[in-house]
Amino acid sequence: xxxxxxxxxxxxxxxxxPRNPSAFxxxxxxxxxxAEAFEAREYEPEIxxxxxxxxxxxxxxxxxxxxxxxxxxxxxxxEGRAYSVSVYGRRKDGRQEKLLESxxxxxxxxxxxxxxxxxxxxxxxxxxxx
Amino acid sequence: xxxxxSLLFLLHAHLPYVNHPEHADFLEENWFFExxxxxxxxxxxxxxxxxxxxxxxxxxxxxxxTLGAMLENEQLEKKLTRYIDSxxxxxxxxxxxxxxxxxxxxxxxxxxRLYEEAAGMIHKYSGDLxxxxxxxxxxxxxxxxxxxxxxxxLPLLAHPEALRAQIxxxxxxYFDRFNTKASGFWLPECAYDPRVQTYLKLSGxxxxxxxxxxxxxxxxxxxxxxYASYRTPNGINIFARDADSSRxxxxxxxxxxxxxxxxxxxxxxxxxxxxxxxKPYLSADGLRRSLGLKYHRITGxxxxxxxxxxxxxxxxAAVERHAADFLDRRMxxxxxxxxxxxxxxxxxxxxxxxxxxxxxxEGPAFLESVLRKIRADRLPLQFVTPGEYLNSCHEPAGLNxxxxxxxxxxxxxxxxxxxxxxxxxxxxxxxxxxxxTANRFRSQDLSxxxxxxxxxxxxxxxxxxxxxxxxxxxxxxxxxxxxxxxxGHAANAARLLSEVLERRVDEKFLGDLExxxxxxxxxxxxxxxxxxxx
Numbered sequence: 001x002x003x004x005x006x007x008x009x010x011x012x013x014x015x016x017x018p019r020n021p022s023a024f025x026x027x028x029x030x031x032x033x034x035a036e037a038f039e040a041r042e043y044e045p046e047i048x049x050x051x052x053x054x055x056x057x058x059x060x061x062x063x064x065x066x067x068x069x070x071x072x073x074x075x076x077x078x079e080g081r082a083y084s085v086s087v088y089g090r091r092k093d094g095r096q097e098k099l100l101e102s103x104x105x106x107x108x109x110x111x112x113x114x115x116x117x118x119x120x121x122x123x124x125x126x127x128x129x130x
Numbered sequence: 131x132x133x134x135x136s137l138l139f140l141l142h143a144h145l146p147y148v149n150h151p152e153h154a155d156f157l158e159e160n161w162f163f164e165x166x167x168x169x170x171x172x173x174x175x176x177x178x179x180x181x182x183x184x185x186x187x188x189x190x191x192x193x194x195x196t197l198g199a200m201l202e203n204e205q206l207e208k209k210l211t212r213y214i215d216s217x218x219x220x221x222x223x224x225x226x227x228x229x230x231x232x233x234x235x236x237x238x239x240x241x242x243r244l245y246e247e248a249a250g251m252i253h254k255y256s257g258d259l260x261x262x263x264x265x266x267x268x269x270x271x272x273x274x275x276x277x278x279x280x281x282x283x284l285p286l287l288a289h290p291e292a293l294r295a296q297i298x299x300x301x302x303x304y305f306d307r308f309n310t311k312a313s314g315f316w317l318p319e320c321a322y323d324p325r326v327q328t329y330l331k332l333s334g335x336x337x338x339x340x341x342x343x344x345x346x347x348x349x350x351x352x353x354x355x356x357y358a359s360y361r362t363p364n365g366i367n368i369f370a371r372d373a374d375s376s377r378x379x380x381x382x383x384x385x386x387x388x389x390x391x392x393x394x395x396x397x398x399x400x401x402x403x404x405x406x407x408x409k410p411y412l413s414a415d416g417l418r419r420s421l422g423l424k425y426h427r428i429t430g431x432x433x434x435x436x437x438x439x440x441x442x443x444x445x446x447a448a449v450e451r452h453a454a455d456f457l458d459r460r461m462x463x464x465x466x467x468x469x470x471x472x473x474x475x476x477x478x479x480x481x482x483x484x485x486x487x488x489x490x491x492e493g494p495a496f497l498e499s500v501l502r503k504i505r506a507d508r509l510p511l512q513f514v515t516p517g518e519y520l521n522s523c524h525e526p527a528g529l530n531x532x533x534x535x536x537x538x539x540x541x542x543x544x545x546x547x548x549x550x551x552x553x554x555x556x557x558x559x560x561x562x563x564x565x566x567t568a569n570r571f572r573s574q575d576l577s578x579x580x581x582x583x584x585x586x587x588x589x590x591x592x593x594x595x596x597x598x599x600x601x602x603x604x605x606x607x608x609x610x611x612x613x614x615x616x617x618g619h620a621a622n623a624a625r626l627l628s629e630v631l632e633r634r635v636d637e638k639f640l641g642d643l644e645x646x647x648x649x650x651x652x653x654x655x656x657x658x659x660x661x662x663x664x
Contacts, residue, residue: 010624015288015558018323018533020541027555071551103288106323108533108541111343 014087014100021079021110024051027071028087028100038067043089047099049074054082054104076107083107133512135464136476136519137504138369139497140339142316143170143483144194144281146598146615151205151646155414158611162200163213164422166259167248169487170201172494174262175247180498181271185505188513189497190273191263191483192316194281195303196596198260199649202307207257214252217245217422220411224423233439237425240442264308273515275314276304279650282595283545285323285533288558291565292595294329295657299592299650301333306652313337314516318597319545320344320371320480320536327364337367337516339480343540344531345370352529357467357475359520360529367520368531374463375479378456379496386452387490390428391444395489397426397434424491449492453499457509464511476519480536549609550600553616557594560620560627561658564591567627568658583635584655586643587626591658593647594619619647 014028026049030038037043050062051074060077067089076083087100145165150156173191180187193201200206221242228234255261266272278284279299287293297315304312315335317326322340330338342356345368352360356370378385386392400408400421411421426437427445460477467475486493504511514522537544546554564587571584594616602612622643629635 010559010563013559013562015554017286017288017546017554018542019546020539020543025546025551025554027551027558029555029559070555105288106533109347111347111532111534111540 012100014085014102016083016085016102016105018105018108019073021108022075023073024076024083024085024105024107025071025073026085026102029070030067034099035068038089041092043067043091043097046090048088048090048096050086050088051076051083052086053078054084079107079109081107133474134468134510135460135474136512136514137460138476138478138514138516138519139189140192140275140316140369140478140480140516141173141189141483141486142192142194142277142480143197144192144277144318145197145200145484146596147196147199147280147593147647147649149200149203149206149646149648155209157413157419158608159206159209160213160419162206163210164488165197165484166201166210167214167217167245168422168491169484169494170259171248171251172244172487173483173497174251174259174266176494176498177266177272178262180501181266181269183502185501186513187266187271187501188515188518189501190275190314190515192275192277192314193260193263193307194277194316195279195300195307196281196649198303198307201259203648204257207252211249211252211257214245214249216411218242218249220408220421220423221245223407233441234425236442237440238423241423260307267308273314273517274308274312275316275516276300276312277316278318279303280592280596281318281598282592283319283321283535283542283597284317284326285321285535286542286545286554287561287595289561289565290325290329291568291658291660292561292591293325294332294661295588296592296595297326297329297335298333298657299653301335302652303650320534321542322531322535323533324362324530327362327366330366331364335366337369337520339369339371339478340531341534341536341540342370342373344368344534345529347532348529349532352527354471354473354475354527356478357473359476359523359526360531361526362530363528367516367526368529369476369478369516369519370531371480371536372477375456375460375477376481378459379479379481380485386448386456386496387485387493388428389448389452390430391441391448392428393424393440393445393491394426394428394434394437395424395491397424397437399423399425445492446495449495449499453496453503456496456500457503457507457511460511461509476514476523544604545597545600547604549606550603553600553603553613556616556620560594560623561591563627564588564623564655564658565660567630568655569660571630572656572659579635579637579640580630580633581655582644583626583630583640585653586640586647587623587630588653588655588658589647589650590619590623590626590643592650592653594623622647 012031017025019025046064047067051060082104084104085102088096089099148158177187224238228238267274278296282296313336315338320341360368398420400419427440429437599612599616603609
């Protein structure tokens, strides 16, 4: 189990956040009862995280991770389009079950080196060598 | 002389809410004391001097609700007075110690004036620094706007209810503080996504500021670039930051603040002086820390130990040079746009207020010099506030800005990365619980205690969403404190919500939180209820 993420909170939820045009951040939390079901091996320990386009529901990417890893980054296949994430668990008898569905988020569109050209430097002051 | 273009300056004043009445002395509260002495009071003094000399500053200032709450907090005011008195005592000793050293003595006198000015202004306004700002706005010299309730990066709020609460709580807070409705809204970190439009409109805001690529890379990209205002489909006006004027002022490396004659921020007598001499002025833990008395100049790319002494006259000469250079560049920019594209541009410069004075010691003098030179040199440029510009410009063209921020790389990397992403499950989960509970109780008759507990839970959720915590974790400064703040606010909210559901609110716990996290006095937890349920 991951101590860092404190993934067992109160509810079965998945969230999708934009990081930049080539990365979404996905995180999820489990209710105690669902976490206990995983711990009792009612589900396989690997869950499937699937990114789908909101417009046509086309599957845009998927990856398998441990149920208790709590977070991951995924690359959105197209900039400017909206996506959401579904999380699936597999029962011992092989049935796949949709456990979580996230909010929808649009992937940002790239602009050429925006940060370097815009002169943001709040962090520059903080980072100056002592 | 009629102007060929307008300059619009927005200073964004913000500090995270740090209030620890349970401690006589708390390290992170120094952020506030340093901000007041080194930035807010010097800026108010600059504005007062300009007005006294018949020069209308015409700049905009955003004051975050968390900073506003700290400026009105009586306990922090008492601690601030102690902080200033303690520095004045040390400065008194320094004046004696350096009286035979003309170079050092000149610098110490500079600090004596800075802290005496701070003490004088606090005395003059009985500790309430909102009053002079309110007066300046009321007289039409400046325009004050607000930002999201606790400076949350809005695109990172997954729940629309949370977006609404951050924006609506800020609108109410502004009204209570300034006795008028806010027109402008500073998007924290210039972070924009299209969802914000709806909630800004619902709360009555009229304009926002975005990063330049939000406008330059809109589809279709406007021909007038960042040199005009635009309007979103639902009627929110947009100003975009001009990269050139930002870089000249902002960048420690390429901009004016890196000039060798300016004061060096990182060399401080808290590290240099004899330990026993400065011990009475350190925090209770006795560790060496910055005391705000910095006697050296940037000098160049040399080790801190090799820095030369600061020369205030030389620094002021650099200020004059830089102010002239800044205006010369703006004039050339305006001429080029005016003759080349046939437009009368508005050049928008947005800066963190704390850059002026705290980080860049000479920043307030630079601002004053720029404003005076426009008048003295009769330049065909005028400073305008956003409201004035919108009242006088043509109907803005329609535009859908791109998702963006002014952070490193232009999106949200500083606030979502491997150093800080562990906070999001906690923040999002407790937000979710707040919304669920608000929906459940929104139309019920509630006892006073239940209502107080729900309202305090809403405050705690808002505080957990502040952009400062992930940013501090990212830059590795006060990261443990930042992580503890997220954990603490999320845990406080979760406990209050559970106690409400179980009908056993611990009034002692609630009362302590109300005393400590006592901002947004008329916050109503129903701001978190789902809009569709109204």
